[in-house]
Amino acid sequence: MTKTILVIGTFDTKADELDYLIGRIKAQGGAVLAMDVSILGEAKVPVDVTKHEVAAAAGETIAGLIALGEEGEAFERMSTGAAALTRRLHAEGRFDGMIALGGTMGTDLALDCAQALPLGVPKYIVSTVAGSPLIAPDRMAADVQFILWAGGLYGLNPLCRSSLSQAAGAVLGAAQAVEPPAFDRPLIGMTSLGSSCLKYMKRLHPELTRRGYDIAVFHTTGMGGMAFERLALAGHFACVMDFSVQEFVNAEGGSLVSAGADRLTGAGRSGTPQMVAPGAADILDLAGWQEMPDRFRDRPCHVHNRLIKSVAFTPDERRALAVAMAERLAGAKGPTHVFLPAGGIEEWDRPGEAAHDPEGLAGFIAAAEAALRGRVDLTVLDCHINDAAFCDAVLARLDAWVAAGIVPPGKAAA
Known part of the structure; x- marks a missing residue:
């Protein structure tokens, strides 16, 4: 059975990297559900869940978030919407594993999305701050996996492609191999x-x-x-x-x-x-x-x-x-x-x-x-x-x- 991976990221500023990641997942036989969590710009490649849907899930509008004038506060509210949608889409059976891509902003949002998912659902974060003390232990889902986005702050390059291709294989492989907890016995x-x-x-x-x-x-x-x-x-x-x-x-x-x-x-x-x-x-x-x-x-x-x-x-x-x-x-x-x-x-x-x-x-x-x-x-x-x-x-x-x-x-x- 084809496994679907939820791919989360800012499809305005990191469209090339996300598109490459999506391509690698599909090349291995996986399907993708793409969620755009950008605020200022428009997605440069097609997505399945728009930024407007993400904002609405938090009771907000993109225009209202921009009007806040505070990038951190706006993105924190987008995190609320993204986590709520992640939880709902998984409950509806729309995807089998999650992967998110980002720097500090994207990682902050991805941590909330990972926590929204049950234990046993593959969840990966490709981050420029993977393994950093910036990430407090209580923000991490118990089974989240981090992959360092080496050389990936801006634009594709051989190092970035190496990180993203490994991440694509990791999340799809996990979704294909995972044996979810059955709880057949107490x-x-x-x-x-x-x-x-x-x-x-x-x-x-x-x-x-x-x-x-x-x-x-x-x-x-x-x-x-x-x-x-x-x-x-x-x-x-x-x-x-x-x-x-x-x-x-x-x-x-x-x-x-x-x-x-x-x-x-x-x-x-x-x-x-x-x-x-x-x-x-x-x-x-x-x-x-x-x-x-x-x-x-x-x-x-x-x-x-x-x-x-x-x-x-x-x-x-x-x-x-x-x-x-x-x-x-x-x-x-x-x-x-x-x-x-x-x-x-x-x-x-x-x-x-x-x-x-x-x-x-x-x-x-x-x-x-x-x-x-x-x-x-x-x-x-x-x-x-x-x-x-x-x-x-x-x-x-x-x-x-x-x-x-x-x-x-x-x-x-x-």
Whole structure:
């Protein structure tokens, strides 16, 4: 079946480049739905979605946007219209993958369009600022792909053609090869931080599979948590097991390694039954190249690799984090059960290990218990989060929820 690619760009100033990209997609057997998001000029090649339709989707007119006299504000409103149309056209089955082309303006708009699409829909942005720190992590769709538009700021040239031809192959190939999520069996969303720091998934995964569930484990290093939260908010999970909250404490501590401001809210807002534990809430992970925040400068720093370095929180900071976490969870609309493992919350939080801090952990658990008691269901466990006893408690809670009709029972594999 022929796959159709939505091509987004300013067809007044970048018509040659967009026309070349479209030509490469069609030469490989793909079809194209072209969306013009320019404001001042007219499209120099035929398009399927005009700039006037894009503006109208945002409740605007092109004349009104020009009258604003502010390029940034005008293009931001066009972004609203482009994202709305992208969402609607995909819901109507009009295209199978998205690709957008631009500099900073076009990339800004493309980020909104990519976020408008579900996880699993191929989405590519060919950008002069691909990989740049200008792009905030919370602007990126969880599965968006960036391709650097090398030498492509103005006009076609051999470098530009190389980038665009690769992009054409990438988006069409992805649309042809993708296996969209089927959700044939109830899906459990779980978070973890690798398998050496947090090991519970090794015990839980086979037991949950045996019960008839699919399990998706998300790596809590920023983008993983972002994808997890969006799927939880959309109601894709039968149950959430959010046992690694490091992205939340990272955001509270000023780290760039976060999943944005909405961490620990998706399941609560959608009413999805959730179990939560404070896995790895004792350490702050920073980007390897990020300058150390002033309040952490005098603390020992562990450089995990060139991408990540870590410092420890003080007991006072940990108590404040417990209260902040409790406030997020207390607003949940659905069943919420918090497990507090008093024996440790990550593998290096054991006697003799570098992050073992009994005073800090005791203060965290006391503060969390005080803030949560009477607001959500709560269990303090006399074990480490990586112990079998933790997994036994989680499975017992799941079985009780299934028996009560709170979580759907699993299904045998097809």
